[in-house]
Amino acid sequence: MDSLFKPLRAGALHLPNRILMAPLTRCRAEEGHIPGALMAEHYAQRASAGLIVAEATMAMEGCSAFWKEPGIYSDAQVEGWKKTTDAVHAAGGRIVLQIWHGGRACHPAFNDGRQPVAPSPLAITNDEVHTPQGKQPHVIPRPLLDSELPAIVSGFAQAAANARAAGFDGVEVHAANGYLLDEFLRDGSNQRQGPYGGSIENRARLLLETLDAVCNVWGSDRVGLRISPLNSYNSMIDSDPVALTRWLGSRLNDYELAYLHMMRADFFSQQQGDVMTPVRETYKGVLIGNMGYDAAEAAAAIDAGLLDAVAFGSGFLANPDLPQRIRLGAPLNVPNPATFYSPGAVGYTDYPTLGSA
Template sequence: MSPLFTPITAGAITLPNRIAMAPLTRARAGRTHIPNALMAEHYAQRAGAGLLIAEATMVSADASAFTGEPGIFDEACVAGWKGVTDAVHAKGGRIALQLWHPGRAAHSLLDGGRQPVSSSDRAIQGDTIHTPDGPKPYEVPRRLDVTELPGIVDLFVEGAKRAIRAGFDGVQIHGAHGYLIDQFLRDSVNDRTDGYGGSIENRARLLLEIVDAVSAEVGAGRVSVRISPLVAYNDIRDSQPVALVEYVARELDARGIGFLEIRHGDQSLPEEQAVGAAARRSFRGPLFLNGGFDAVSAAEAIASGRGDVIVFGKPFISNPDLVDRLRTNAPLAEVDFSTLYSPGPKGYTDYPALDAVTA
């Protein structure tokens, strides 16, 4: 039997298989940012995954980068997510919530006129953001004062507490893809000269403060972290990605978190494999790998010890029964990219399971 279908314990969560669903922003929560019955159906359809990691979720009502992403910033959000977690648990699934602040990837037209914030005043270059007034250049962010950073930590703590009340089995702290925490981690954005800039230790300080504070509230075994040291999305890079991963992974290992996820651009590239190897050396807990895997390469990565769980993104969009399809080597349905962010069920809950296709 493929190692993909063996159980594993990640902190406080036992996974029946080693196939996780990536946090995939689908913008179905609408302008209220409150999760709904359509989202509950979507996640329940995919409950066969060893773990569902729910999409990037706003820890603050004024921290939006997409129209329609969900939030976890008030009790209405808790009630909405409770419908999702109940539906997943009724199908025997497990689900964690990804806690997220976009930082400079937000826009004032999405956030009540508020200027985006970041580690520095460097704007995202070479891209536009979709707003209610159409595509716009990214704005110059406001540099967060050091006195404001405890408030950022508190946003993640309160979000984590609400997530557990909403029935999630755990939380993931989004430290990847050029969003706020990553804007502190990587040195192409972070040019600070205080205790949160300069050295790797300083740039990782905010992430680790968030991990410590969230762990103190919900337990380290229910906390995970995602980082993407080589993913250039949102105009971000780092001059020493391997060293950054080694330090962050070592510090997270010492804190005993549930798991660490490495988001690769393409896991087959030598530079991405070097980053993954650095994480494997420094983090002794379950290591989740994400980025361009298929059934064969996923099984090989687990069998060789490179990783412990493989996270699939796009295949889960169009294959709600992905685990069964991988188990039986069945063909995979293709994604309709035109419906990724459109409202309603089309391209969201209407992808059929294989047994419906072949009936």
């Protein structure tokens, strides 16, 4: 496992190991989408990660897809996040914020009745959403006008500036898993005409404009990007995910990002394929793999030059001291799905560390 513990330079980020914490939506924000002390404790417990990528966070008001996820668009949210960044830094860690717009995955029930927006008027059909009134189907989104897209880009730029004010070490732009930027990228959800639809280059336009704006705030060496070309979550599909991956891998070299965070598979196994080989062939920067890696496979992929680091999700969810457990070959706590999105400390900050059980 030695390769997992070699330091890594990801842009301006100096990581002490290659065991990264993937963004994990846990719905523990307080009223007003404000991060509180409980979230600070949770992240500080996991500060031994080479890098923490904090959970999907609302870049702007009115784009909630989880009801109790955090935001980064208000002064109160910035102050709330300072509790987390201060706690993580005090524990010796590094943390970036994943900034995000829920797109068509948003629901009127927790967005003051507002209809969600998307590239095209196509609803999510393979899932329901948890609302204060129970599970409800997703609604048909309103297609955004081209003239509305600059405001989306500006919203991401302001979120990036707010993340900087909150003390984060950088940001990760969320363009995966069927949320707004991903909806524009893939042709199963983007059926519009004009400059933001049709060709891969046009479908990627909103993402690239967002990256331009966010990099202008931070400098590209503190900006990461997450994509999921195969994942069918939120009714997503693309007619040629390999071609999309190759195009993006090549085009993203222009940005000199801190890293590219790649989800390698499909949660539901509806789409099969290899997107890791084409992205490694085309993308020349730091590449982070994610989805279903155990420590042995992660180390082997790094040794083979296929990846530079691996982001672990459920492993970190249940094991605050995951790097130490991997180093010692210690057994792992088993995550409890019943508490993934429930309120409070149970299943959130009460997983034991080695020696504390």
